[in-house]
Amino acid sequence: MEDIFRSYWWLLFPIGFFIFGAWDRWLLYRRSRDHLELLKSYAAQGREPPPELLRTVRAAALDDDLLEDDDEDRYSRRRHYRRMRHWRRYSPYWQWRSFLVTGAVALGFWLAAEYADIPGANGAFQIVAIILTCVAGAQLVIAVLGSSFRR
Incomplete structure (x- = not known):
């Protein structure tokens, strides 16, 4: 049993990512369910929900691409995502x-x-170090050029 953990320790990372991804999806589900319950309670009372609540529900739905009927909002959202992706990539x-x-x-x-004391690995480490230095x-x-000439 100890040999399995010694040989496959790297599997902890994908398993951890899977667990945290599932946890994130479950929290998103809970949040959307709570929003829906809150909207149902306002509808049962015959009252209008506050605009802040509607804004957060709409933003959550737009992030998950659940509302596809509003073309203008969808295209402006795409422009915003494209602009942010370009900014992140080239900033x-x-x-x-x-x-x-x-x-x-x-x-x-x-x-x-x-400093490695591995026989025969000295040359390989130097080649990789030279390439990475370049x-x-x-x-x-x-x-430096990207910081100097931003546009």
């Missing part, structure tokens, strides 16, 4: 982040090439 923040992550991995391979240098140039 200087992500460029600097890519440089830092790649540089940290390259530094790790340089340290592994220098990639990190290119990302540094892109980050």
